[in-house]
Amino acid sequence: MPSTQAVDAPTVLEAQGLRKRFGDREALKGVSLSVTRGELAAVIGPNGAGKTTLLSILAGIQRPDEGTVSKAPGEIGWVPQQAALYGKLTVAENLDLFARLERVPDPADTVDRMLELTDLRDRADDQVGTLSGGNKQRVNIAIGLLARPEVLLLDEPSAALDPRQRERLWEFIVRLASEGTTVIYATHNIQEADRYARQLVLLADGERLFDGSPRELEQLVGAHGLDFEAAFVRFLHQQGH
Amino acid sequence: MRWLLVKDLRILRRSPLLVSLLVLYPIVIAVLIGFAVSRGPDKPEVAFYNELPASAGTLELGGRKIDLTDESNQIFDSIKPVQVKSRAEAIQKVKDGDVLAAIIVPKDLTERLQSGLESGVVKVYYNAEDPAKKQFVENTIKAQVQRANAALTKRIAEEALRLLDLISTGGDYRFLGQDIGILGLRESEAILRNARAELPRSSPQRDEIDRVLGFAKLARDNLSFSDDVLAVVGEPIKVSAESLQGGRNSLSSFAVALSVAVSLMFITLLLAAGALALEREENAFPRLVRGLVSRTGLLVEKAGLATICSVAACLLMLLGLGVFVSLDWGRFPLWVLALVFAGLGFAALGLAIGALTREVRAASLLAFMLALPLAFLALVPSGSVAPALYDVTRVVSALFPFKPTLDALNAALNDSGDVLGPLLHLALLTLGFGALARIGLRRFA
Numbered sequence: 001m002p003s004t005q006a007v008d009a010p011t012v013l014e015a016q017g018l019r020k021r022f023g024d025r026e027a028l029k030g031v032s033l034s035v036t037r038g039e040l041a042a043v044i045g046p047n048g049a050g051k052t053t054l055l056s057i058l059a060g061i062q063r064p065d066e067g068t069v070s071k072a073p074g075e076i077g078w079v080p081q082q083a084a085l086y087g088k089l090t091v092a093e094n095l096d097l098f099a100r101l102e103r104v105p106d107p108a109d110t111v112d113r114m115l116e117l118t119d120l121r122d123r124a125d126d127q128v129g130t131l132s133g134g135n136k137q138r139v140n141i142a143i144g145l146l147a148r149p150e151v152l153l154l155d156e157p158s159a160a161l162d163p164r165q166r167e168r169l170w171e172f173i174v175r176l177a178s179e180g181t182t183v184i185y186a187t188h189n190i191q192e193a194d195r196y197a198r199q200l201v202l203l204a205d206g207e208r209l210f211d212g213s214p215r216e217l218e219q220l221v222g223a224h225g226l227d228f229e230a231a232f233v234r235f236l237h238q239q240g241h
Numbered sequence: 242m243r244w245l246l247v248k249d250l251r252i253l254r255r256s257p258l259l260v261s262l263l264v265l266y267p268i269v270i271a272v273l274i275g276f277a278v279s280r281g282p283d284k285p286e287v288a289f290y291n292e293l294p295a296s297a298g299t300l301e302l303g304g305r306k307i308d309l310t311d312e313s314n315q316i317f318d319s320i321k322p323v324q325v326k327s328r329a330e331a332i333q334k335v336k337d338g339d340v341l342a343a344i345i346v347p348k349d350l351t352e353r354l355q356s357g358l359e360s361g362v363v364k365v366y367y368n369a370e371d372p373a374k375k376q377f378v379e380n381t382i383k384a385q386v387q388r389a390n391a392a393l394t395k396r397i398a399e400e401a402l403r404l405l406d407l408i409s410t411g412g413d414y415r416f417l418g419q420d421i422g423i424l425g426l427r428e429s430e431a432i433l434r435n436a437r438a439e440l441p442r443s444s445p446q447r448d449e450i451d452r453v454l455g456f457a458k459l460a461r462d463n464l465s466f467s468d469d470v471l472a473v474v475g476e477p478i479k480v481s482a483e484s485l486q487g488g489r490n491s492l493s494s495f496a497v498a499l500s501v502a503v504s505l506m507f508i509t510l511l512l513a514a515g516a517l518a519l520e521r522e523e524n525a526f527p528r529l530v531r532g533l534v535s536r537t538g539l540l541v542e543k544a545g546l547a548t549i550c551s552v553a554a555c556l557l558m559l560l561g562l563g564v565f566v567s568l569d570w571g572r573f574p575l576w577v578l579a580l581v582f583a584g585l586g587f588a589a590l591g592l593a594i595g596a597l598t599r600e601v602r603a604a605s606l607l608a609f610m611l612a613l614p615l616a617f618l619a620l621v622p623s624g625s626v627a628p629a630l631y632d633v634t635r636v637v638s639a640l641f642p643f644k645p646t647l648d649a650l651n652a653a654l655n656d657s658g659d660v661l662g663p664l665l666h667l668a669l670l671t672l673g674f675g676a677l678a679r680i681g682l683r684r685f686a
C-alpha cells in the first residue's frame with residue numbers, strides 16, 4: 001500500500017457543506033471532506049457526478065452557493081483535466097512562464113527542480129506540442145506544484161494516458177505524496193481509487209455516498225479485486241443511482 | 242503581464258506561416274483596394290480613328306479655318322487614345338476588351354458642319370455587357386464629346402460674332418478666296434445722313450430716309466447687345482465644382498489612408514481575437530485567472546500585444562507606400578498617434594470577439610466576417626443609397642472603429658480635417674468594447 005501516512009497526521013484542508021447549482025441542476029448537494037498531510041484522497045464517481053465541480057470549488061475557480069473551504073486558493077495547487085500548456089513553448093519556457101507569474105523567489109532554480117522531478121530534463125528544450133500525452137500531463141502537474149502547495153488537486157490526471165504512461169504517472173504522484181504533499185484526485189476508475197487512495201470521496205449526482213477507505217468500501221459491498229468494480233456498481237444501484 | 246506579453250510574442254515568432262499570412266493578407270487586400278479606388282476614374286484607353294482626310298481636317302466657316310483636330314484634342318485630355326488604322330480595327334478592339342470604347346470621326350463630318358444645317362456625328366462604340374463599364378462610358382466618353390462639342394460651338398459662335406460685327410461696323414470678308422468689302426451699318430448710316438442733308442427740306446423722301454436711319458441705329462444698338470447673347474450660347478453652363486463634405490486631399494492619398502486602415506483593422510482584430518481565444522484553446526485561461534493575472538490585466542496585455550504588432554506593421558507599410566506616394570513625413574507623430582488610438586479601438590473589438598469564442602479558428606472567422614462588411618459600410622457614399630438607409634449605415638459605422646480610424650488616418654496623413662474628433666471617438670469605442678470583452682470573460686470559468 002503506497003499511502004503510508006499516519007492516520008493522526010494534521011488536517012490540511014477541510015470543506016463543509018458545499019453546494020453548487022447550475023440553473024435548475026444541482027451539481028453538488030452539500031459535500032464535505034477533510035484531508036490530512038501527505039494523504040492521497042480519491043474523488044470517485046460516474047461522469048457528471050460533480051467531481052470537477054468539487055475540485056473547481058476547492059481550487060477557487062468556482063464559487064460555491066453554500067459551504068466553506070478552509071484554505072485560500074493561492075495555497076492550493078490545481079491541475080486541470082486537460083493540459084493547460086502552450087504547445088508552441090518548450091517545456092522549460094512553460095515552466096519558467098508560470099514560475100514568474102506565480103512570483104516564485106527563484107524561477108530558474110524552480111524550473112530546474114521541476115525538470116528533475118518530472119524526469120524531463122532531456123526534453124526541456126522541446127516544444128510541448130511535440131510531447132506524448134504522458135509527458136504533457138507531467139508538465140501540467142509540475143506547473144501545479146511550482147508554488148510548493150501543501151495540497152494538490154488533480155482532475156482525472158490519467159484519463160488520456162495509455163497503461164504504461166499511467167503507471168509512470170502514478171509512481172510520480174505517489175512519490176509526491178510520500179514527500180508530504182496532500183493529493184486529491186478525481187477519477188471515474190475504481191481500480192485507480194482502490195489502489196492509491198487512503199480516503200474515498202464517493203460522489204453520485206452531487207451527493208457524497210460514502211466516506212472511508214477503499215478497504216471499508218470493499219467490506220460494505222462485500223467484494224474485492226476484480227469483483228470490486230461490479231460490486232461497486234451494484235452499491236450505486238442500491239443507493240438509487 | 243510583461244511575461245505574458247513575452248510569451249505571446251514568442252508564440253507569434255514560432256508561427257511564421259500565421260504571421261506572414263497575418264501581415265501579407267491585409268497588405269495585399271489593402272493595396273488592391275487602394276489601387277481600385279485610385280485607379281477607377283483615371284484615363285481609360287479608348288481607340289480613336291479619324292476618317293477625315295488630312296486636308297479635310299479643317300472647317301471653313303465665314304472665311305476662317307477651324308482645325309478639327311485641335312478640337313478633338315479636348316477629348317484626349319481625359320482619355321488615353323489608342324490610334325487605330327480603320328473603323329473595323331477600332332470595333333474589334335472594343336469587342337476584344339482591349340479598349341473601353343472606340344471613337345470614330347466620320348469622313349463627312351466637315352461637310353455636315355459646313356452645311357450649317359446638319360450637325361456632325363461622331364460615332365462611339367462600346368461594350369455594354371458589363372453594367373459598370375456601360376455607365377462609365379456613357380458618363381465619361383459622352384461628357385468628353387460634349388465638351389469638345391461645346392468648344393466647337395464656341396468657335397462657331399465666335400465666327401458668327403465676327404460676322405455680326407462686320408454687318409454692324411463694316412470691313413473685309415473673305416469668301417471663296419476673295420476679299421469682299423462689306424459696307425456695314427455704321428457706314429450706311431453715315432452715307433444716308435449725307436444724302437438726307439442734300440435733299441430739300443420739303444422733300445417727302447426725308448421721312449423715308451429718317452425711317453431707314455432709325456432702323457440702322459436700332460439694329461446697331463441691338464447687335465452690340467447680341468454679342469453677349471452669343472458668347473453665352475458658346476458655353477451656356479459652366480461648372481464650378483466645390484466639395485462640401487470631406488477633405489481636400491486627392492484620391493491617391495485617400496487610398497493610402499484607406500489601405501492602412503484596412504491593414505490595421507485585419508491585423509489588430511485577428512491578433513487580439515486570436516491571442517485571447519488561444520488562452521482558452523490551450524486551456525490556460527482558468528489557470529491564469531486563478532490568481533496569476535486578473536481578467537482585466539489579461540485583456541490589457543492582449544490589447545497591448547495586438548496594438549504594438551499592428552502599429553509596427555502599418556508603419557512599415559507606410560514606409561513602403563512612401564516610395565510610391567508622396568507622404569508628409571513632418572506629420573509622423575500624428576500618424577503614430579492615429580495608429581495607436583485606432584489599434585486600441587480594433588483591439589478592444591477583437592477582444593470582445595475573442596471573449597465570445599473558445600477557439601482561435603472560430604475567433605478568426607468571426608473577426609473576418611465582421612471586418613469586411615464594416616469596411617464596406619464605412620465607404621458607402623452619400624446619395625448612393627436611400628437617405629434613411631444612409632443614416633443607418635452612418636450610425637452602424639459610428640458604432641465600430643473602422644470609420645473613425647479612416648477619418649483619423651486621413652486627417653493625420655493628409656491634413657484633411659480634424660484629428661481630435663476621431664481620436665476621441667476611438668477612445669470611447671475602446672472603452673465600450675473593452676467593457677464588453679470584460680463582461681464576455683466573466684461568463685467563462
Ligand SMILES: Nc1ncnc2c1ncn2[C@@H]1O[C@H](COP(=O)(O)OP(=O)(O)O)[C@@H](O)[C@H]1O
Nearest residue numbers: 022025027045046047048049050051052053054
Ligand atoms: N458550467 C456549467 N454549467 C452548467 N452545468 C454544469 C457546469 N459544469 C458542470 N455542470 C453540470 O454539473 C454536473 C456535474 O458536472 P461535473 O462536475 O463536470 O461532473 P464530473 O466531473 O463528475 O463528470 C453535470 O451534470 C454537468 O452537466
Ligand SMILES: [Mg+2]
Nearest residue numbers: 051052053081
Ligand atoms: Mg470532470
